[in-house]
Amino acid sequence: MEESLILSEFDRLVKSGLVLYDDKQEIIEHIDGELKFHFVVTSALAKKPTLQASRLLMEENSELHQSRRDGSDISTGGFEIGDIGSTHFVAANKFCFARPHLMILTSNGHVKQYEPLHENDLQVAWTALTAISRNYAVLYNCGQDGGCSRLHKHMQLMPMPGDSFAAFLDSEDGKEPSVPFHWFYRRFESQHVTPADLTEVYTNLLKEVTRVGKGRSQHADSAPPGAACPHNMILTNRWMIVLPRRQAGINKEAGANAMGMLGYIAVATQNEINNWVRLGLKETLSKLGVSREI
Template identity: 60%
Template sequence: MEESFILSKFNRLQQSGLALYDENQQIIEHNDGGLQFQFCLTSALAKKPNLQTPHSTNDERRDGSDISTTGFEIGEIGNAHLLIANKFCWAKPHFLLLTSDGYRRQYESLNDTDLQAIWSILSTMSTDYLAFFNCGQDGGCSRLHKHMQLIPMPGATFASFLDSDGEISEPEVPFQWFYHRFDTGDVSLQHLTDVYNKLLSQATEVGGGLSENAHASLPGAACPHNMIMTQRWMIVVPRRRAAINKAVAANALGMLGYIAVATKEEMDEWIRTGPTGTLKEFGVSK
């Protein structure tokens, strides 16, 4: 699928008001414990649902799915995935990559087909994109239908050292994370799968497996984690919880210091609780 086609479809959806994006959103920086955080303050998240949000009876969804795709479709990626515009965008553009099978679940780990679909989009874009996956309720997912997300690379995050060729040192994050830099050149599907499985195994070992996972009793459930990937690197972060309260919650990008909030009051609550200590509680403490 051509990049120009993908972007033109998203732009039409955003201009029509179907894909909600706050043109006046702000990035507010905050230093805590030697770590630099960025709060993305955007009204587009004001009505974003969570796992407890009931479905609208007017939503048209695939069998087994809790994500409405009708009107947001951009196109099929391979035989097993669908690319759509995110309805609640805190980046422009902001995509969801869903499994075509609405019964695949967000608490499952990624498989080779998922990774292949992600890579096909990352390698299509001429600009720098980032993909991420919130595995399980404790990993910050808001819907159960298995899906990944893609956005243009945000500004400096905790992961920026992976792009720096040694110019920036690894930050002293308070939680366990596992990462891999890809060698220059083509990355095979087998290599992507091997890297992800290795990082997930390390995360599962320190994360204690499924003992406290909200989805532990469900078939196919993986250790709650976040996966973040670019064409140059992959990170896996084991998770213990997604939120302290309604205001203070983190997905994959939140664990890299890029935190999207709907209101200034939510940001103030994050700052009051202390974002560095909060991420330590959300992840597995070092």
């Protein structure tokens, strides 16, 4: 998991055309109140399927069935970079808005994205973070309303922007911004964090998320057995955030995953940005998450 090796393999996959990454992407800033939003305009997302579309694609394309692990709806053939222990493996994300942009998937393709994270997931996430020298984040989009596009359980690994809504957590005297939704976070008091520590933090934060978010998501009535309250989890080697979600998007051009809820929103076109602005930036985030009075 050395960064130089990851970047080398990622660049090779981009050059081969297997991985879509736009090295000419543009970042456009918009300010709403005290919050600064960053829209990452990248052509790499133009063909990214939604959860429903990916299901239909897998049903119709037998080649994709052959290039995925048993039980999985994610095609990783040709994208895999290596294993992390015996329970997870790393693959490049085909539709990228960062360099690198990776997925950490369970080796068991039957484990689902609507389930909560377990200690082995968090242990693998921490192993990946501590093995990389730069500031990275592990992201988890739990459930359809949490912004996931595939059902095989996976986390994402990418560089953490330095000016997201969460930047205050990197400074002891940082001021928490007035985000228009509930979020719960914990700074780590020591760099010596164990998997049990991570699990305890995540479990406690998820309890708070469930307290304010249970039953409020768009698909709450049809949640499968064992499903957690839809949420996003963002983990760095300094802190963890968990936040409840009500829906993945207001419409097809105004949705967000975990990074989007922190103000970094990847889009394929300027029209998507215009749609966000028309709807209201903070107003949209309050509807994607569980709104709070600010």
